[in-house]
Amino acid sequence: MDVILLQLLNGLDKGGAYALIALGLTLIFGTLGVVNFAHGALFMLGAFCAVTFNKLLSLEVVTMDPTKTTAWGSPMEIRTPYVEAMLGDFGTWMLNYSVPMSILLAVPVMLLIGFIMERGLIKHFYKRPHADQILVTFGLAIVLQEIIKAIYGANPIPQSAPELVRGAADIGSIFGFDPGVIVYPYWRMVYLAFAGAVIAAVFAFLQFTTFGMVVRAGMADRDTVGLLGINIERRFTVVFAIAAVVAGLAGVMYTPILPPDYHMGMDFLVLSFVVVVVGGMGSLPGAVAAGFLLGILQSFASMNEVKAILPGIDQIIIYLVAVVILLVRPRGLMGRKGVMEN
Amino acid sequence: MTSKTSPMRDWIFFVVFAIAVLTMPIWLAPVGAGYPDLLQKFMIYGLFATGFNLLFGLTGYLSFGHAAFLGVGSYSAVWTFKLLGMNPVPAAFVAVVTSGIFALLIGYVSLRRSGIYFSILTLAFAQMSYNLAYSVLTPITNGETGLRVLRSDPRLFDSSNAVDGPLIANLFGIEMTGYAGFYFCAIVLLIAFFIAQRIFRSPFGIMLRAVKTNQNRMNYTGLNPRPYTLAAFVISGMYAGLAGALLCITDPLAGAERMQWTASGEVVLMTILGGAGTLLGPIFGAALIKYFENIFSAFNDQTLHEIFGFLPDFLEVPVVAVTSLFVGEGWHLTLGVLFMLIVIFLPGGLMEGFSRIGRLFKRSSGKSDSSGAAAPAE
Numbered sequence: 252m253d254v255i256l257l258q259l260l261n262g263l264d265k266g267g268a269y270a271l272i273a274l275g276l277t278l279i280f281g282t283l284g285v286v287n288f289a290h291g292a293l294f295m296l297g298a299f300c301a302v303t304f305n306k307l308l309s310l311e312v313v314t315m316d317p318t319k320t321t322a323w324g325s326p327m328e329i330r331t332p333y334v335e336a337m338l339g340d341f342g343t344w345m346l347n348y349s350v351p352m353s354i355l356l357a358v359p360v361m362l363l364i365g366f367i368m369e370r371g372l373i374k375h376f377y378k379r380p381h382a383d384q385i386l387v388t389f390g391l392a393i394v395l396q397e398i399i400k401a402i403y404g405a406n407p408i409p410q411s412a413p414e415l416v417r418g419a420a421d422i423g424s425i426f427g428f429d430p431g432v433i434v435y436p437y438w439r440m441v442y443l444a445f446a447g448a449v450i451a452a453v454f455a456f457l458q459f460t461t462f463g464m465v466v467r468a469g470m471a472d473r474d475t476v477g478l479l480g481i482n483i484e485r486r487f488t489v490v491f492a493i494a495a496v497v498a499g500l501a502g503v504m505y506t507p508i509l510p511p512d513y514h515m516g517m518d519f520l521v522l523s524f525v526v527v528v529v530g531g532m533g534s535l536p537g538a539v540a541a542g543f544l545l546g547i548l549q550s551f552a553s554m555n556e557v558k559a560i561l562p563g564i565d566q567i568i569i570y571l572v573a574v575v576i577l578l579v580r581p582r583g584l585m586g587r588k589g590v591m592e593n
Numbered sequence: 594m595t596s597k598t599s600p601m602r603d604w605i606f607f608v609v610f611a612i613a614v615l616t617m618p619i620w621l622a623p624v625g626a627g628y629p630d631l632l633q634k635f636m637i638y639g640l641f642a643t644g645f646n647l648l649f650g651l652t653g654y655l656s657f658g659h660a661a662f663l664g665v666g667s668y669s670a671v672w673t674f675k676l677l678g679m680n681p682v683p684a685a686f687v688a689v690v691t692s693g694i695f696a697l698l699i700g701y702v703s704l705r706r707s708g709i710y711f712s713i714l715t716l717a718f719a720q721m722s723y724n725l726a727y728s729v730l731t732p733i734t735n736g737e738t739g740l741r742v743l744r745s746d747p748r749l750f751d752s753s754n755a756v757d758g759p760l761i762a763n764l765f766g767i768e769m770t771g772y773a774g775f776y777f778c779a780i781v782l783l784i785a786f787f788i789a790q791r792i793f794r795s796p797f798g799i800m801l802r803a804v805k806t807n808q809n810r811m812n813y814t815g816l817n818p819r820p821y822t823l824a825a826f827v828i829s830g831m832y833a834g835l836a837g838a839l840l841c842i843t844d845p846l847a848g849a850e851r852m853q854w855t856a857s858g859e860v861v862l863m864t865i866l867g868g869a870g871t872l873l874g875p876i877f878g879a880a881l882i883k884y885f886e887n888i889f890s891a892f893n894d895q896t897l898h899e900i901f902g903f904l905p906d907f908l909e910v911p912v913v914a915v916t917s918l919f920v921g922e923g924w925h926l927t928l929g930v931l932f933m934l935i936v937i938f939l940p941g942g943l944m945e946g947f948s949r950i951g952r953l954f955k956r957s958s959g960k961s962d963s964s965g966a967a968a969p970a971e
Contacts, residue, residue, distance in 0.1 A: 286709055375937070381709060382655050386865055387936040389858065393929030401918050401926070521720065521854060528713045563729030570717035570724075577710055578702065 266546020644832020692834020
């Protein structure tokens, strides 16, 4: 029982990341009808917003301290980050909270990137075949990831969570299990709550605002909405930018869990596409459900007990589930009829 | 896909192509590509892309998992070396058969769906094969180290046991390295190209194009497209397996990274770059990518400074800084940019570009032909 609960929890944070990326992918697909292979790259760009923010904050000023000397007798160099030198304790606090604070940087940056991408490139591909859309966004993903590689190098850059949430909680003891059995890092809880909040915000936005209503109408029947005199294209630009922000935020908050490197986007993209397809192309609740489902399944499959019976299952479980679901339920878990079948 | 075809023209086309391929070491030497290792790569990846094109170019089914067949072909070739000996012919044969069976299994399942679902299914199968080759199947694939032929292997029909030095595939005494290896690959490519040409012109090929153009209409005429697409998928998988075998024949080592989805992406790139649905395009695209990969990744800041040495200093430094992003380690950036430009402006690939230029000349000489010689391929 306790083992199952632990695996359930472990699967949730990965599932949260899958769900967030898949949500954006589905949003773009459902409204714009574009298959965006560059969505993983947006996730990666978000993560590198956090890296950049942290690098900016930790720019250091070098001062000499004449009272102390090094082993060689020269004055000791003291390196203090500018923010600490200028803002004192608040600067230290900022450095500590650099990951959550980089959301402030990531939101405008991702909005801008999403806007430029849609207006500059995707817009011209609405009427082209899906194969062309896949190919051009695939090319874009390569370009984005190579640019990041050229700037930040090929090695992963670890980011640390704020000190307050750095450790792990023994949450098993709360529910009456033996202490030390179910230990779960605080940051993963934060991530989970964050993913839930973002998902809820996106759904609320689509469900309760006039803008969201138009977007939903556009997803259902784009031509009719256009005929009603609504400039659906402009809304779609905003939708694309929102999807980019969602992917970017997922990336920012994921940095303490997985040190970002340039190809993390591609790694997540393949899985997210599987998630989207399993959930059903064009179904937002399907994407979220499938994201968590596959995340949890993956963590169950990596249990030693399961691996003993079915060796290698942890490596292929996601793809296996995708194959089975696609063959048994061709439209995925919650897909609509007639979407993307030809 | 020229509008006017006749058996005679096809033969002339094939003979010209064969001569061009066999004389490659001569006419590619001035551009720095006249050495056997690179020429072998041209042939092998040309074969791979030709096979991929038989599926994607004709039926429009975009497979994102073709590297799996390349990998299966490689592994079975190395195993044939290990068990039977270093002769490339049985290795190639076994590779074609196993990858064909593998393609039949995957194709039978994947082709039940079309569109992006098909792409995802093939991708899923390829990733499964890759992950398994790395983990559980290590006894067969030798995992991360890669599978190689060892001196202690049985090699039943091999006489070269006494010879020292590295084990190299040899065809009845001819070692498959250098130019011998290139000509072996070239002949295999020519045979494969000839078969591909026959398929393009056959009723079977026309059926496959019908699948791409309008599957509904095909269903209404009472034809079931699936046997045709499955046959195309299997043939395409066999081509990939053969290419994988050739990779091992020229260098007897098989690694799992050949099956990764980036490798599948590469063959898609080659085909699109050259022109999907054309006979020559994929080979052209493969050669171009391998050529630039070789040339560009060899550049470094030093050579760039030499190239731009004629510029004044204040210009030279920024120019070198910018171009160095695109060469050497950053060669993939060039590839990505090139690829995007092709998809955006020339969806039919370079072959469409050529035929556009060709039409431009025709028009200026008075004969305008607006029907379009090459239909833009997806």
